[in-house]
Amino acid sequence: MITMSGPFILVKLSGKILGSQAERIVEKLIQEGEIGDEEIARDLKIDENEVRRILMTLYENSIVKYRRVKGVKDRLYKYYWRVTDEDPLSLLETRRKKAIAVLRRILEEQESKNYYCPVCGRTFTFDEAVDLLFSCPKCQAVLEMQSPEKLEKLRKAIEILEAAVFTE
Numbered sequence: 001m002i003t004m005s006g007p008f009i010l011v012k013l014s015g016k017i018l019g020s021q022a023e024r025i026v027e028k029l030i031q032e033g034e035i036g037d038e039e040i041a042r043d044l045k046i047d048e049n050e051v052r053r054i055l056m057t058l059y060e061n062s063i064v065k066y067r068r069v070k071g072v073k074d075r076l077y078k079y080y081w082r083v084t085d086e087d088p089l090s091l092l093e094t095r096r097k098k099a100i101a102v103l104r105r106i107l108e109e110q111e112s113k114n115y116y117c118p119v120c121g122r123t124f125t126f127d128e129a130v131d132l133l134f135s136c137p138k139c140q141a142v143l144e145m146q147s148p149e150k151l152e153k154l155r156k157a158i159e160i161l162e163a164a165v166f167t168e
């Protein structure tokens with residue numbers, strides 16, 4: 001069971017996705033409420049472009065949102081950032097379900113296509129492998145069977161995710 005609470009979830013989640021600088025940026029947003037990217041870069045002494053890159057990825061992951069304001073003098077847009085209003089728990093729940101779906105798809109594919117090329121990584125079903133005389137059409141390498149340990153690892157990862165419960 002994984003237990004986490006409050007805005008702390010957002011900070012940790014950001015760290016997991018993007019590393020320690022993202023953690024610091026989200027912490028800063030929680031402290032400030034709303035703040036521009038230039039101010040974040042200045043206060044945390046992180047390169048401005050790096051701050052924007054991290055904020056955009058956080059935005060794509062629904063962790064932050066922004067408000068855009070046109071400058072009076074330079075007519076350039078200025079971006080003000082804040083953390084999402086969405087419940088952090090439901091955010092995590094969405095990510096958990098997505099991760100399970102992705103892993104299941106990979107597992108299914110690897111279970112049916114249990115031959116692979118050790119050079120380019122392409123996978124084949126048994127029938128396809130027989131047709132190809134167990135040789136990769138692209139690199140001519142001899143096809144190998146997927147190791148059962150790899151499938152076992154995938155099944156374990158799915159099990160762990162399915163059992164994970166996020167609570168306040």
Ligand SMILES: [Zn+2]
Binds near residue numbers: 118121122136138140
């Ligand atoms: Zn190949």
